[in-house]
Amino acid sequence: MFVTVVGGLATLCSSFALLPQILRARRDGGRGLSYGMLGLYLAGTLLWLTYGLDTGATAVAVANVIATTLVSILIVIKAMGTKARAEAPRKLRIAIDMDETIVDILPKHLRLYNEAFGENLTIADLGQKELEHFVPKDRAEATERMILDRSFFRDLPFLPEARETVKALAERHEVFIATAAMDVPTSFDAKYAWLREQMPFIPTSHIIFCGDKGALDMDVLIDDRARHFARFRGKGLLFDAPHNRDEKRYARVKDWAEVRRLLLDPEPAEAPGFLQTKTVVLETAARQ
Numbered sequence: 001m002f003v004t005v006v007g008g009l010a011t012l013c014s015s016f017a018l019l020p021q022i023l024r025a026r027r028d029g030g031r032g033l034s035y036g037m038l039g040l041y042l043a044g045t046l047l048w049l050t051y052g053l054d055t056g057a058t059a060v061a062v063a064n065v066i067a068t069t070l071v072s073i074l075i076v077i078k079a080m081g082t083k084a085r086a087e088a089p090r091k092l093r094i095a096i097d098m099d100e101t102i103v104d105i106l107p108k109h110l111r112l113y114n115e116a117f118g119e120n121l122t123i124a125d126l127g128q129k130e131l132e133h134f135v136p137k138d139r140a141e142a143t144e145r146m147i148l149d150r151s152f153f154r155d156l157p158f159l160p161e162a163r164e165t166v167k168a169l170a171e172r173h174e175v176f177i178a179t180a181a182m183d184v185p186t187s188f189d190a191k192y193a194w195l196r197e198q199m200p201f202i203p204t205s206h207i208i209f210c211g212d213k214g215a216l217d218m219d220v221l222i223d224d225r226a227r228h229f230a231r232f233r234g235k236g237l238l239f240d241a242p243h244n245r246d247e248k249r250y251a252r253v254k255d256w257a258e259v260r261r262l263l264l265d266p267e268p269a270e271a272p273g274f275l276q277t278k279t280v281v282l283e284t285a286a287r288q
């Protein structure tokens with residue numbers, strides 16, 4: 001009697017051992033299972049089934065009919081999951097900076113400076129210098145303080161083609177707005193309000209107020225500040241600005257039309273260097 005009970009329990013356990021794995025594979029498509037293990041398991045159950053039938057061991061035969069059925073189901077689930085992943089469009093995870101990449105802050109900053117000090121400075125006057133570094137030293141602090149006011153960020157305009165290109169990118173890829181807001185902590189609410197109002201197609205889960213963008217786990221970072229690429233593990237694309245013209249270490253995009261050609265158009269019509277960059281980006285971005 002005892003032997004029969006033990007044998008019966010053993011048969012039940014080994015027969016249905018794959019059931020929890022089937023439930024899990026239905027969720028993840030069998031991503032963690034190897035075909036090698038599944039093939040050997042199937043061969044084993046078929047051999048035991050043959051043994052059970054040949055020797056008249058009914059319990060062994062029944063147990064392995066069940067096990068063979070379950071491992072076959074697992075193989076089918078894994079094959080379907082692999083096919084679905086292969087057919088799914090590859091999406092890049094793209095982080096995009098805000099100031100001087102999406103929004104144009106210099107004209108407003110320059111206007112405030114000119115109003116405050118009775119000057120008539122133009123963007124051309126600055127050359128490759130930032131406004132804070134161009135002005136006389138005794139005005140630098142006041143000039144910097146102008147963008148610390150929370151209202152500064154409330155009504156900034158887009159750079160040309162920024163909004164429509166980011167929207168198109170967000171429809172094709174996974175786009176995050178990553179702004180080093182820690183540089184200007186008073187800007188949090190104004191920047192958030194601007195993003196919600198001007199770019200409602202970016203969900204709040206994809207807005208990142210951060211410090212060092214090297215912490216971001218993204219395939220691409222588009223930013224006008226090269227310092228953020230130093231520890232960034234994806235592909236940095238330096239968004240052209242007068243203050244970064246001397247930076248030669250990173251691939252440069254001169255405007256949003258070029259970003260569109262690089263990341264949205266299948267065959268960039270120009271800039272062979274960026275065509276190569278695109279290949280690198282897409283190859284390293286194979287996330288399923």
Ligand SMILES: [Mg+2]
Nearest residue numbers: 097099100224
């Ligand atoms: Mg910036």
